Amino acid sequence: MTSYKDLGLVNTKEMFKKAVDGGYAIPAYNFNNMEQLQAIIQACVETKSPVILQVSKGARDYANINLLRNMAKGATEYAKELGFEIPITLHLDHGDSFETCKECIDNGFSSVMIDGSHFPYEENVALTKKVVEYAHAHDVTVEGELGILAGIEDDVVAEESTYTQPEEVVDFVSKTGVDSLAISIGTSHGANKFKPAQCTKNTDGVLIPPPLRFDILKEIEKELPGFPIVLHGSSSVPMKYVNEIIEFGGDLKDSVGIPSSQLREAATSAVCKINIDSDGRLAMTAAIRKHLAENPGDFDPRKYLAPARAELKVMYMDKNINVLGSANKA
Numbered sequence: 001m002t003s004y005k006d007l008g009l010v011n012t013k014e015m016f017k018k019a020v021d022g023g024y025a026i027p028a029y030n031f032n033n034m035e036q037l038q039a040i041i042q043a044c045v046e047t048k049s050p051v052i053l054q055v056s057k058g059a060r061d062y063a064n065i066n067l068l069r070n071m072a073k074g075a076t077e078y079a080k081e082l083g084f085e086i087p088i089t090l091h092l093d094h095g096d097s098f099e100t101c102k103e104c105i106d107n108g109f110s111s112v113m114i115d116g117s118h119f120p121y122e123e124n125v126a127l128t129k130k131v132v133e134y135a136h137a138h139d140v141t142v143e144g145e146l147g148i149l150a151g152i153e154d155d156v157v158a159e160e161s162t163y164t165q166p167e168e169v170v171d172f173v174s175k176t177g178v179d180s181l182a183i184s185i186g187t188s189h190g191a192n193k194f195k196p197a198q199c200t201k202n203t204d205g206v207l208i209p210p211p212l213r214f215d216i217l218k219e220i221e222k223e224l225p226g227f228p229i230v231l232h233g234s235s236s237v238p239m240k241y242v243n244e245i246i247e248f249g250g251d252l253k254d255s256v257g258i259p260s261s262q263l264r265e266a267a268t269s270a271v272c273k274i275n276i277d278s279d280g281r282l283a284m285t286a287a288i289r290k291h292l293a294e295n296p297g298d299f300d301p302r303k304y305l306a307p308a309r310a311e312l313k314v315m316y317m318d319k320n321i322n323v324l325g326s327a328n329k330a
């Protein structure tokens with residue numbers, strides 16, 4: 001058993017309280033490797049932002065839980081070495097069972113998500129409650145979810161979003177004891193968040209997605225005043241990266257994300273955690289493709305991973321400062 005407290009990590013309690021009171025959102029960035037983690041920490045230290053490091057099931061399968069846990073410990077020491085101590089949470093993204101959540105808690109995670117959103121309501125309540133009981137006994141915070149995002153979520157593929165029903169949220173939160181709630185108001189995972197038919201086109205031919213359902217968010221906020229709300233699937237899918245990937249030989253079609261202005265609006269409301277993974281993937285891939293196309297003789301991974309890491313850092317800094325509003329809140 002490793003306690004997150006021995007790794008220099010914190011749970012989300014204090015972070016979320018400050019974010020709700022201060023009208024900003026904490027960045028929740030997924031990581032799978034050293035370069036992504038370095039970029040996240042460098043960006044968050046430089047902008048003086050708290051951060052949630054997210055580990056998905058895919059990341060665990062790819063990188064190993066022991067390595068990831070020790071990388072997070074290293075990240076807390078690295079942040080101090082860079083000159084500014086920031087609050088860092090190690091969070092399980094989309095936990096799929098009690099056993100997965102327990103394993104992460106026992107391995108030093110300070111926060112877990114139990115995603116029972118695709119189960120019938122009462123099953124979701126029972127599973128989430130069981131995770132909360134174990135987690136809270138170890139001072140670990142828990143994120144639950146109500147509503148289903150369109151696209152792929154946990155191997156479950158949904159054609160369309162099932163929006164969170166505001167009339168369920170009070171019952172769910174009081175029965176389960178969760179510390180935060182992920183909701184479905186029109187975001188979705190990946191780089192193709194909407195079908196072209198759902199979008200309009202601007203004069204440059206860029207797809208403009210339908211707006212998020214801020215009306216539902218407002219209803220939820222009314223039901224649960226001051227309670228931390230989480231948005232998944234919140235990458236913006238910047239055209240700069242999409243176009244660069246295509247220019248240098250990649251194959252992306254109809255990519256569309258959530259406009260930054262809408263995320264900015266969400267961050268000033270009850271939304272206090274915003275999940276971003278795909279944008280990091282796009283930034284890294286664009287930089288690597290560009291570097292290799294321009295330097296075909298390079299075969300040392302450091303040559304193409306260094307510019308990818310630098311681009312990631314720029315992107316994360318921009319999000320903290322201009323989208324989430326988490327800069328200078330550490």
Ligand code: G3H
Pocket residue numbers: 030056057058059093094189190277278
């Ligand atoms: O919510 C999903 C995340 O983007 C993680 O994706 O399971 O491919 O690591 P992954």
Ligand code: 13P
Pocket residue numbers: 030093094188189190191231232233234235236275276277278279
């Ligand atoms: P994106 O695919 O929009 O980056 O969402 C990531 C996410 O929600 C991780 O849980």
Ligand code: ZN
Pocket residue numbers: 094189232233275
């Ligand atoms: Zn997610």
